[in-house]
Each structure stands twice: as structure tokens, then as C-alpha cells.
Amino acid sequence: MDSMHDLGGMHGFGRIVPEPHEPVFHAPWEGRRFALTSAVPFAVPYCDDQFRPAIERMEPSHYLKSSYYEKWYEAVVRLLQERRVISAAELDGSAPPAQSHALAVRADAVLPAIFAGASQARPEAKVARRFSPGDRVRTRATMGAGHNRLPRYARGKVGVVDSVHAPFLVADRNSIDDQTPETLYTVRFEASTLWGTQAPPGDTLSLDLWDSYLEHST
Amino acid sequence: MDSMHDLGGMHGFGRIVPEPHEPVFHAPWEGRRFALTSAVPFAVPYCDDQFRPAIERMEPSHYLKSSYYEKWYEAVVRLLQERRVISAAELDGSAPPAQSHALAVRADAVLPAIFAGASQARPEAKVARRFSPGDRVRTRATMGAGHNRLPRYARGKVGVVDSVHAPFLVADRNSIDDQTPETLYTVRFEASTLWGTQAPPGDTLSLDLWDSYLEHST
Amino acid sequence: MSQGHDHHHDDEEHGVALRVKALERVLVAKGLVDPAALDVFVEAYQTKIGPRNGAKVVARAWSDPAYKARLLTSATAAIGELGFSGLQGEHMVIVENTPETHNLVTCTLCSCYPWPVLGLPPVWYKSPAYRSRSVREPRKVLEEFGVVLPAGKKVRVWDSNADLRYMVLPERPAHTAGWSEERLAAIVTRDGMIGTALV
Amino acid sequence: MSQGHDHHHDDEEHGVALRVKALERVLVAKGLVDPAALDVFVEAYQTKIGPRNGAKVVARAWSDPAYKARLLTSATAAIGELGFSGLQGEHMVIVENTPETHNLVTCTLCSCYPWPVLGLPPVWYKSPAYRSRSVREPRKVLEEFGVVLPAGKKVRVWDSNADLRYMVLPERPAHTAGWSEERLAAIVTRDGMIGTALV
Numbered sequence: 001m002d003s004m005h006d007l008g009g010m011h012g013f014g015r016i017v018p019e020p021h022e023p024v025f026h027a028p029w030e031g032r033r034f035a036l037t038s039a040v041p042f043a044v045p046y047c048d049d050q051f052r053p054a055i056e057r058m059e060p061s062h063y064l065k066s067s068y069y070e071k072w073y074e075a076v077v078r079l080l081q082e083r084r085v086i087s088a089a090e091l092d093g094s095a096p097p098a099q100s101h102a103l104a105v106r107a108d109a110v111l112p113a114i115f116a117g118a119s120q121a122r123p124e125a126k127v128a129r130r131f132s133p134g135d136r137v138r139t140r141a142t143m144g145a146g147h148n149r150l151p152r153y154a155r156g157k158v159g160v161v162d163s164v165h166a167p168f169l170v171a172d173r174n175s176i177d178d179q180t181p182e183t184l185y186t187v188r189f190e191a192s193t194l195w196g197t198q199a200p201p202g203d204t205l206s207l208d209l210w211d212s213y214l215e216h217s218t
Numbered sequence: 219m220d221s222m223h224d225l226g227g228m229h230g231f232g233r234i235v236p237e238p239h240e241p242v243f244h245a246p247w248e249g250r251r252f253a254l255t256s257a258v259p260f261a262v263p264y265c266d267d268q269f270r271p272a273i274e275r276m277e278p279s280h281y282l283k284s285s286y287y288e289k290w291y292e293a294v295v296r297l298l299q300e301r302r303v304i305s306a307a308e309l310d311g312s313a314p315p316a317q318s319h320a321l322a323v324r325a326d327a328v329l330p331a332i333f334a335g336a337s338q339a340r341p342e343a344k345v346a347r348r349f350s351p352g353d354r355v356r357t358r359a360t361m362g363a364g365h366n367r368l369p370r371y372a373r374g375k376v377g378v379v380d381s382v383h384a385p386f387l388v389a390d391r392n393s394i395d396d397q398t399p400e401t402l403y404t405v406r407f408e409a410s411t412l413w414g415t416q417a418p419p420g421d422t423l424s425l426d427l428w429d430s431y432l433e434h435s436t
Numbered sequence: 437m438s439q440g441h442d443h444h445h446d447d448e449e450h451g452v453a454l455r456v457k458a459l460e461r462v463l464v465a466k467g468l469v470d471p472a473a474l475d476v477f478v479e480a481y482q483t484k485i486g487p488r489n490g491a492k493v494v495a496r497a498w499s500d501p502a503y504k505a506r507l508l509t510s511a512t513a514a515i516g517e518l519g520f521s522g523l524q525g526e527h528m529v530i531v532e533n534t535p536e537t538h539n540l541v542t543c544t545l546c547s548c549y550p551w552p553v554l555g556l557p558p559v560w561y562k563s564p565a566y567r568s569r570s571v572r573e574p575r576k577v578l579e580e581f582g583v584v585l586p587a588g589k590k591v592r593v594w595d596s597n598a599d600l601r602y603m604v605l606p607e608r609p610a611h612t613a614g615w616s617e618e619r620l621a622a623i624v625t626r627d628g629m630i631g632t633a634l635v
Numbered sequence: 636m637s638q639g640h641d642h643h644h645d646d647e648e649h650g651v652a653l654r655v656k657a658l659e660r661v662l663v664a665k666g667l668v669d670p671a672a673l674d675v676f677v678e679a680y681q682t683k684i685g686p687r688n689g690a691k692v693v694a695r696a697w698s699d700p701a702y703k704a705r706l707l708t709s710a711t712a713a714i715g716e717l718g719f720s721g722l723q724g725e726h727m728v729i730v731e732n733t734p735e736t737h738n739l740v741t742c743t744l745c746s747c748y749p750w751p752v753l754g755l756p757p758v759w760y761k762s763p764a765y766r767s768r769s770v771r772e773p774r775k776v777l778e779e780f781g782v783v784l785p786a787g788k789k790v791r792v793w794d795s796n797a798d799l800r801y802m803v804l805p806e807r808p809a810h811t812a813g814w815s816e817e818r819l820a821a822i823v824t825r826d827g828m829i830g831t832a833l834v
Contacts, residue, residue: 225544225567227544228568231563231565232565233565234560234569235565236560236581242486242555246453247452250457250460252478252481253475254460257474258468270546282564295459304462308462308466315465315466316466317466317467323469324473328477329476329480335524336523338526339599369597371572402600404529409591418591421574422591422593423571424593424595426600427598
């Protein structure tokens with residue numbers, strides 16, 4: 001999906017404005033909103049690879065204008081509605097909330113869940129490992145209309161495999177409930193390959209790319 | 219410049235909404251605004267290749283939200299200010315307008331100027347013509363931070379030269395007052411080259427590309 | 437623009453109108469524009485330069501094989517024969533729809549459009565939706581415009597990114613045999629010459 | 636967020652606060668979330684999980700060569716030794732700044748960030764400005780943050796686009812010889828571990 005989220009290398013967004021002494025949450029409702037989006041997937045399971053496309057489907061200028069927690073909030077509401085867990089009428093208060101069969105995460109389970117994480121590695125999976133460190137690889141030139149994690153700026157580009165990792169679920173497929181894993185590689189690109197000859201020689205950029213994102217290059 | 223204007227192939231903009239019986243101008247001020255942006259370059263010469271980058275420098279979400287005549291209006295004001303033809307104080311009314319030395323286009327010169335056009339072809343120029351119809355060419359993989367007319371979706375892509383045109387001023391250079399022309403070619407790409415294998419076989423897309431945008435391909 | 441005529445919208449529009457008027461006043465006072473010249477620009481694109489010009493070109497091409505041949509090889513000159521020329525049409529290319537091929541014109545980078553034959557572009561042509569989708573999913577776009585192509589017909593998209601300006605020559609409908617040029621011109625639509633309609 | 640506290644902004648903020656409260660009410664009523672669990676999430680990231688964790692990792696690596704070796708080869712496990720683990724840090728990679736190389740971490744596609752060691756990302760890290768520019772002109776970005784690199788130092792950018800999460804191990808400042816881990820940890824900043832500061 002070549003949506004507004006794929007910002008790498010775009011011009012026109014101006015200066016970066018750090019906020020001095022930025023608090024974790026700017027107001028109680030911001031913390032509450034973060035907590036809601038964190039707690040919901042325990043009751044209504046969805047993974048990041050389903051959550052992210054829900055964000056990516058936001059209307060582009062709204063995407064640019066909204067804060068990140070706001071994006072999360074909208075994505076959660078969208079996912080809950082699409083899965084018919086919640087209705088528009090329940091949301092706007094015109095219908096009383098119907099009891100769901102899902103199980104809310106208990107307060108005492110939260111910290112253990114945070115510290116356990118949610119790894120998408122599948123170390124035991126038998127999968128192809130077509131590339132080795134030092135191999136020159138070319139990334140796919142085009143991606144489809146579905147969710148994927150190959151930024152536009154790195155398509156059809158030649159880099160070198162830096163390291164080989166475990167098999168991981170592939171974002172593209174996992175977003176549509178296909179949990180076939182693939183080997184993940186860290187691939188290093190010369191900055192000049194990505195941005196042209198003005199880029200300082202020797203500067204590099206690395207991305208983590210699944211096996212099917214790559215082909216051998218000369 | 220990889221700004222918000224380079225929209226080709228992006229997802230998320232929704233349905234196209236034609237306006238039934240759309241008038242040429244929706245209100246008198248819209249016609250007036252169009253006319254202003256059309257008349258000013260006669261007095262303060264700038265070409266489309268300088269006008270467009272002024273639009274492309276708009277803040278991205280503002281770019282998306284504003285109508286096209288609004289973009290023109292802002293670009294004209296920006297160019298006039300950058301060239302010190304008009305001051306912020308004159309614009310906001312806090313200083314009286316100072317008489318300029320530029321010559322406004324006369325009413326009786328407008329129609330002849332419209333019908334004459336403003337060709338950027340330089341048919342007599344002696345320039346390289348490295349490619350011929352039928353040649354396979356690859357477009358440049360990266361463009362710099364300057365103005366250019368090679369959309370991101372068509373970078374590093376292989377197509378076939380369909381036709382060869384006259385030498386034309388090159389947008390990139392013309393935007394910075396370098397009027398060295400180059401041969402222009404129409405290059406045809408398979409849709410699947412640009413968008414992937416989901417694209418219907420046989421569908422194509424054509425772009426008009428200057429000599430330096432291309433290299434020979436196998 | 438015609439939508440959402442609520443109070444907020446009217447306020448906004450009023451603000452823009454005032455800003456435009458203020459700029460005109462300053463530019464006139466500085467001697468950079470002549471209000472009478474502005475009138476000529478507005479009137480030219482409201483009355484002289486619009487899709488009726490393109491329709492005449494199409495009708496002539498449908499009626500006169502020799503003209504059509506000139507139009508397809510030397511579009512700018514052939515269009516000039518009918519008195520149409522100038523800004524944003526200095527280098528015209530006519531792309532012909534055939535039983536095998538449907539053509540669609542767009543401009544993804546801005547709003548390039550063949551003014552001498554089609555006038556100023558409609559708002560939708562300049563919208564992010566059309567600009568983003570026309571190149572990537574032209575068949576879906578055509579469907580939204582009500583154009584369903586027969587299976588096997590190829591789509592050619594022309595992204596007007598440089599100095600050439602494109603206009604589509606639609607297929608002449610079968611039922612128009614013997615029609616006068618004037619009658620033919622009356623059925624040719626702006627969208628037909630962009631490629632978002634069949635005629 | 637701290638800027639522009641005008642009336643309009645306050646209104647908007649009030650609207651968001653109400654919407655969040657309304658959603659919480661509905662989700663609680665439906666049995667999808669437990670308000671007490673929400674409290675735990677908020678508290679965890681306000682008090683337990685933040686850049687002080689990462690600073691401890693850095694200070695340990697600066698003080699203990701064997702730990703540093705483990706950290707650079709098996710980052711997740713080495714970070715786990717200090718009790719930090721979990722969501723958005725399941726597969727950690729530590730990238731070491733050296734006299735030859737400066738590292739910068741970003742996420743152009745969303746907001747990936749190593750939560751167990753750095754907590755939740757600051758607003759600027761998630762901004763279009765940082766996401767668009769960090770990969771294309773990292774040196775200009777660093778300059779804006781006040782980091783001017785000596786000539787010849789290479790920049791390596793890490794765009795966290797998949798399952799790995801990156802943290803920078805800054806160079807230990809020369810003047811800190813003999814300092815305790817606690818004292819060292821106190822000088823390590825969040826930005827130093829993102830790469831937008833030297834320490």
C-alpha cells in the first residue's frame with residue numbers, strides 16, 4: 001500500500017521540532033488513549049501487521065495532521081467496527097453497549113504481558129535462506145496494493161546482506177492471516193544508491209527485509 | 219523534489235468526484251484569481267518550470283487541501299516576494315504599494331499572447347539524440363532535491379522509446395535559469411513494470427522524458 | 437466547490453474573495469497588471485477556449501480522412517487549421533481510440549491539460565484522487581466514470597509530465613453515419629477527449 | 636502539543652478528551668477492557684519503562700567489556716539481564732558509535748521504537764519531518780539537533796521497518812574515566828540512544 005505513511009525521503013515537511021522536557025503523556029486522556037489501544041488487542045486479537053494497515057488507510061491529509069496516538073485510536077475503532085465487535089450506534093451512544101464475549105485483559109496480567117512481548121519470530125520453521133552475509137541483493141521493484149514494509153525509496157535497489165536473522169512472519173501475509181514465515185535479513189545500502197550522487201560517499205542505510213523482498217544481484 | 223505533488227500511484231485518496239455541469243469558474247473571484255496568475259508572468263517573467271517548484275514547496279497537507287487555483291495564487295505571491303517585486307507590507311496593506319518598473323500586459327495583447335503560446339522547444343539546437351524509436355531505455359533511479367519531472371513511480375524502470383521529439387528546455391535546469399535543451403522522447407512502459415504483475419498484461423503508460431533522464435537498457 | 441455550502445464554507449469563500457481582491461488592488465497599483473487585461477483572460481476561457489474547440493477537431497477528423505491523417509501526425513498544425521492554438525497546447529499529440537486500444541490522459545505531477553482544445557481542466561482532473569489513481573488503476577477509474585471496456589481492449593495511459601499535451605480522439609459511434617460535422621461535434625464530450633468517456 | 640495553547644486548541648483537546656472517555660465507557664461496558672488494566676498500562680510507561688532503562692544498559696556496556704560484547708552480539712538477552720524486555724523490544728539490535736561511524740535510528744513507515752529500553756517515542760520521532768528527512772539527509776537532521784560530526788565520520792541510518800528494534804550505543808566520553816555505572820547512566824540521554832545526540 002503506497003499510502004501517506006511511506007514518508008521516507010519526501011521533501012517539504014520542514015524542520016524537526018523537539019519538545020523540551022516532553023512528558024510521556026501530555027494529558028491524562030493521552031495516557032488513557034494509549035492504554036485503550038494497548039488493552040484492546042488482548043480481547044480482540046489483532047497483530048501489528050493488521051493494526052498498521054488500518055492506520056495506513058487513513059485519508060492522507062488527515063494522516064499528516066493527526067498525532068500518532070490519534071492514528072492508533074482511529075485504527076482501533078476501525079478494526080473493532082470492521083470486526084463487528086462494536087457498532088456505530090454503540091460508539092455514538094445511540095444504542096446501549098452490548099456485552100461482548102471477548103475477555104478483557106486483567107490488571108494483574110498486564111505487566112507480565114508487556115515484559116513477555118509478542119515475538120513474531122518462528123525460529124523452528126524450516127524456510128529458505130537464499131542469501132548469506134556479503135551477498136549482493138536487489139529489492140523488489142514493485143509492491144502490490146496490499147500492506148508491505150518495503151519503503152518506496154528502497155525499491156529496485158541493490159544492497160549487501162549484512163546479517164541473517166531467524167524466520168519471521170511476513171508483514172504482507174500476516175496482515176491477511178497467512179502466518180508463513182520467511183528468513184529476515186538486514187540489508188545495507190549505500191546512501192548514493194538511494195538518493196543519488198549528492199549523498200556523502202560511505203554513508204549507508206540499513207533495512208530489514210524478508211526473503212521474498214530480495215533477489216540475487218550482480 | 220519528492221514533494222507532495224508527486225501523487226502518481228499513491229493509495230488512499232478515495233473516489234474521484236466529478237462535478238455535474240461544472241462551470242469554468244465557480245465564482246467571479248475564481249476567474250479573477252486565474253487571470254491574475256496568468257497576467258503576472260508577462261510583467262515579472264517566470265516560466266512554468268519556475269512556477270511549478272513554487273507550488274511544490276507548499277506544506278504537504280496544505281497542498282492536499284487546497285484547490286489548484288489556490289496553489290497558483292500562493293505560488294505567484296511566493297515568487298513575487300522572493301523576487302522582491304512585492305513586500306509583505308504591501309500585501310497586508312500596512313505599506314502603500316510602490317510603483318514597479320515592470321510592464322503590465324495590455325488588454326489588447328492578451329489574446330495574441332494566449333494564441334501564440336510559450337513553446338519551450340528549441341528545434342534548431344544541436345543536441346545529442348542518443349535514442350531511437352524501439353530502443354529499450356532505463357530511467358534514472360534517483361533524482362536530486364531539485365525540481366524534476368520524472369515521477370517516483372517511473373524511476374529505475376525499463377521502457378521502450380516510442381517517438382523522438384524536438385530539443386526542449388529541461389525542466390530541472392530551466393527552473394534554475396539554465397536553458398540548455400535536450401531531446402525529448404516519449405517512452406512507453408508496460409503497466410506491470412510500474413505496478414507489478416497484477417497489472418493487466420498489454421496495458422501501458424507513456425511519459426515524455428529528456429535525454430539525460432534515460433540510459434540504454436538490455 | 438459546489439458541495440458543502442454551509443456557513444463555514446461561505447465564510448471561507450468570502451475570505452478568499454477578499455484576499456484575491458486585495459492582491460489585485462496591490463498589483464494594479466504597482467503597475468504589474470491591468471484590470472482590463474484580466475477581463476480578457478477571464479472572458480477568453482469562459483467563451484472562446486473550451487471543449488467545444490476539441491469537439492470540432494474530433495468531428496472534423498471523423499468526417500475528413502485527410503484531416504485525420506494530418507491530425508495524427510502533426511496535431512498542433514492540424515488543430516491550428518481550425519484556429520485553435522497557444523498556451524498549454526504548443527505541442528499537441530492526438531491519441532486515437534480504436535477497437536483494440538482505449539487512451540486515458542492524466543497529469544500526476546500537476547495539472548497539465550490541452551487548453552486550446554479543452555479549456556481549463558475540471559476540478560476532478562486536478563484532484564489527488566484522479567492524479568494518483570489514473571496511472572495505477574485506470575480500469576477502475578474508468579469504471580467509476582461508467583466506462584466498461586470490452587475484454588481484450590488495452591488501456592494506454594498518457595501522463596503529461598513534460599511539454600507535450602495530449603487529447604484523445606474517440607471512436608466514432610457506429611450510429612452516426614452520414615451526420616454533419618456540426619451534429620457530430622455536438623455529441624463529443626470533454627470527458628471523451630480526456631478518455632474518461634467513450635465519446 | 637505544548638504549542639499553540641489558544642482557545643481553539645483547548646476546545647479541540649476537550650473534544651478529544653471526551654471522545655476518549657466515551658470510547659473507554661463503551662469498551663468497559665462491553666467487557667472488552669478493564670479500567671484497572673488501563674491504569675497499569677499508563678503507569679508502566681510513565682514510571683517503569685523509559686530511557687533510564689536504556690541509559691543503564693549503556694552505562695553497563697561502558698563499564699563491563701564482557702557485557703558489552705554480549706550486548707553487541709545478543710542484544711535482547713543482554714538487555715534482559717538488566718530486567719528489560721518485552722513489547723516492541725522482542726528482537727533488539729545495538730549499533731555502536733565509534734570514531735569512524737555515527738548511527739541514527741528511525742522508522743519511516745510508522746513509529747517503531749525500542750520500548751523496553753527507551754519507552755514511548757517522543758512526538759518528533761513520529762513526525763513526518765523526522766521520518767521523511769532522517770533517511771535522506773541525516774547529516775542535516777543531526778545538525779539541527781546540534782550534532783556536528785567530524786569530517787570523515789560515516790553515518791549509518793537504521794530504518795526500523797520490520798521486527799528488529801535498534802538502539803544506539805554512544806561513544807563513552809573521554810572525561811568519564813573511573814566513573815561509576817550510576818554516574819555514567821546519568822549522562823546518557825534518550826537522544827543519544829536514538830542517535831540525535833552524541834551521548
